[in-house]
Amino acid sequence: xxxxxxxxxSTGQVTLGDxxxxxxxxxxxxxxESAEQESLWIVEHVLRLPAHHxxxxxxxxxxxxxxxxxxxxxxxxxxxxPLQYILGTQEFCGLEFAVNPAVLIPRPETELLVEYVTQRIxxxxxxxxxxxxxxxxxxxxxxxxxxxxxRVIATDLSTxxxxxxxxxxxxxxxxxxxxxxxxxxxxxxxxxxxxERVDVIVxxxxxxxxxxxxxxxxxVKLFEPRGALxxxxxxxxxxxxxxxxxxxxxxxxxxxxxxxxxxxxxAMRRMVEQMPEYRxxxxxxxxxxxxxxxxxxxxxx
Ligand code: GLN
Numbered sequence: 355x356x357x358x359x360x361x362x363x364s365t366g367q368v369t370l371g372d373x374x375x376x377x378x379x380x381x382x383x384x385x386x387e388s389a390e391q392e393s394l395w396i397v398e399h400v401l402r403l404p405a406h407h408x409x410x411x412x413x414x415x416x417x418x419x420x421x422x423x424x425x426x427x428x429x430x431x432x433x434x435x436p437l438q439y440i441l442g443t444q445e446f447c448g449l450e451f452a453v454n455p456a457v458l459i460p461r462p463e464t465e466l467l468v469e470y471v472t473q474r475i476x477x478x479x480x481x482x483x484x485x486x487x488x489x490x491x492x493x494x495x496x497x498x499x500x501x502x503x504x505r506v507i508a509t510d511l512s513t514x515x516x517x518x519x520x521x522x523x524x525x526x527x528x529x530x531x532x533x534x535x536x537x538x539x540x541x542x543x544x545x546x547x548x549x550e551r552v553d554v555i556v557x558x559x560x561x562x563x564x565x566x567x568x569x570x571x572x573x574v575k576l577f578e579p580r581g582a583l584x585x586x587x588x589x590x591x592x593x594x595x596x597x598x599x600x601x602x603x604x605x606x607x608x609x610x611x612x613x614x615x616x617x618x619x620x621a622m623r624r625m626v627e628q629m630p631e632y633r634x635x636x637x638x639x640x641x642x643x644x645x646x647x648x649x650x651x652x653x654x655x
Contacts, residue, residue, distance in 0.1 A: 368421055371412030373397065377428045384432040392437055396427045399441050434572040447496035451522050456514035457490040458582040463613075463640040464558050466647045468496045470611050470638065471556050475501055482548065484509065484603070486539055486557040486596060489582060491519025491532075493556055498528040507533045509542050512581070539592070540599040552603040557596060558613040563589035590614070590621050597650065601631045606654035609635065611647060619645040626650050 374393055381389035397408055400423045401416075416424070430440050438444040438459045444451050446460035447468055453459050471493075475481045481504045485494040488508035498506045506528075510516050516534050523529045535542035540555070562583045567575065574583065585591045593612055600610050610632075614622060619637050626634040632650050640646035 370414045436573045446492040460492040481553040491522040509535045555610045559592035560585040604652040610650045616644040
């Protein structure tokens with residue numbers, strides 16, 4: 355006899371309204387602030403429903419596979435796994451990016467990096483832009499879409515993160531316009547004949563100081579890749595190494611645009627003052643009023 359797909363079994367009594375209430379209660383008990391909204395997103399995701407259907411179809415009965423799937427995802431969220439890993443996506447610069455625990459979840463403040471890169475590079479210019487520690491590829495992909503004449507190169511130490519980044523580039527139609535290089539900071543640029551040719555180096559490197567790790571929220575500490583977050587005892591170790599390595603690759607007047615953590619701007623200024631090849635161009639604050647981006651320029655010759 356041919357195998358027959360099982361007929362979905364109705365759970366008999368559990369409605370969409372019931373499962374929403376149950377999910378919300380469990381998330382609230384787990385201390386998740388936006389429990390109602392997150393329950394809605396999880397239910398919409400599992401049932402592939404537009405938002406208003408969850409509200410208007412409250413009496414709809416769930417089949418058992420749907421109930422099992424919703425409960426499974428709620429359980430993961432109760433364990434403080436970030437919603438973005440559970441749903442598999444995060445929006446950044448208006449685009450949906452696939453994410454998994456191999457990559458840091460893109461943060462809204464990181465969009466500032468894209469803004470300041472595109473500000474320096476006019477849309478017709480065939481500039482060379484390097485995104486260092488690309489992670490999910492969100493910066494490189496956003497820039498490649500906004501500046502199609504630029505040559506975008508992205509590097510990362512992690513093989514699984516480059517897999518995610520490549521998928522994101524393909525998903526957004528820029529799979530062929532970004533060069534992906536595996537390795538530490540600018541190490542993989544060696545032998546590419548890019549000396550003194552790069553217009554902008556952009557990076558959101560790890561910048562959490564080791565001592566601050568323990569205080570991070572559980573979503574970050576337990577699930578996001580530690581290697582993408584923690585730099586060393588100071589937090590600014592990677593910025594320093596990147597600036598030192600960037601000297602050979604930047605064109606005169608070229609810039610390094612880096613994300614920093616709150617309270618690191620002073621150390622960054624002091625660091626740049628010790629490097630005669632650079633001038634400190636600008637510090638940018640994010641919407642929360644925190645120091646977030648530094649722009650450092652290669653002194654022209
Ligand atoms: N902004 C991130 C956080 O606070 C840190 C990102 C990074 O280290 N590059 O969790």
